[in-house]
Amino acid sequence: MDTPSGAQAISETIDAELPSVKHTAIGYIALLWGLGGVIALFTLAIFRLLSISIDAFSFSLTWTHWAVFFTSVLFMAYAEGYRTFQKTWSPRVVKRAFELQNDWTLVRLLLAPFYCMSFFHATRKRRVTAWITTLLIVLLVLLMNRLAQPWRGLIDAGVVVGLSWGVASLILHTLSIIRNKTEHFERNT
Numbered sequence: 001m002d003t004p005s006g007a008q009a010i011s012e013t014i015d016a017e018l019p020s021v022k023h024t025a026i027g028y029i030a031l032l033w034g035l036g037g038v039i040a041l042f043t044l045a046i047f048r049l050l051s052i053s054i055d056a057f058s059f060s061l062t063w064t065h066w067a068v069f070f071t072s073v074l075f076m077a078y079a080e081g082y083r084t085f086q087k088t089w090s091p092r093v094v095k096r097a098f099e100l101q102n103d104w105t106l107v108r109l110l111l112a113p114f115y116c117m118s119f120f121h122a123t124r125k126r127r128v129t130a131w132i133t134t135l136l137i138v139l140l141v142l143l144m145n146r147l148a149q150p151w152r153g154l155i156d157a158g159v160v161v162g163l164s165w166g167v168a169s170l171i172l173h174t175l176s177i178i179r180n181k182t183e184h185f186e187r188n189t
Contacts, residue, residue: 035097046167053156053157096115
């Protein structure tokens with residue numbers, strides 16, 4: 001009967017404790033697809049709305065138009081950008097993306113952006129919130145499409161600011177986690 005040598009036993013123990021390279025690579029793909037998909041979704045919306053917003057400034061604007069513009073930008077920066085994205089939504093999306101790295105399944109991998117946004121495999125409250133929020137956003141988009149320029153563009157400028165804040169907060173939260181993991185690794189090596 002062959003007994004493993006000390007080095008072989010250590011090697012087998014390490015192999016049993018460490019995930020396979022394939023598993024790790026797929027975990028990174030899930031992480032990147034989840035975050036990249038969410039960022040791409042927002043970025044596409046930003047560029048689509050940006051052209052509509054810029055077009056609004058080709059009109060002769062009155063003080064009422066300017067008031068709507070500044071109100072929209074300030075409100076969306078605070079309510080959508082700071083309060084929603086920076087404080088609650090972005091940290092949760094980034095956390096779920098990093099969870100994917102170690103706990104992915106085929107469904108989570110394929111639908112990673114939607115997993116990150118809590119559309120499935122989340123608590124009931126998070127799932128309901130994600131779906132209702134999305135339906136309300138779709139309803140608001142349909143209503144906004146009925147507004148004539150320059151009103152639509154002036155209000156969309158606020159949405160562009162809010163979504164841009166959201167993309168920035170996703171990136172900054174991601175970099176913060178990477179920095180913290182790197183610092184933790186460097187302290188423990």
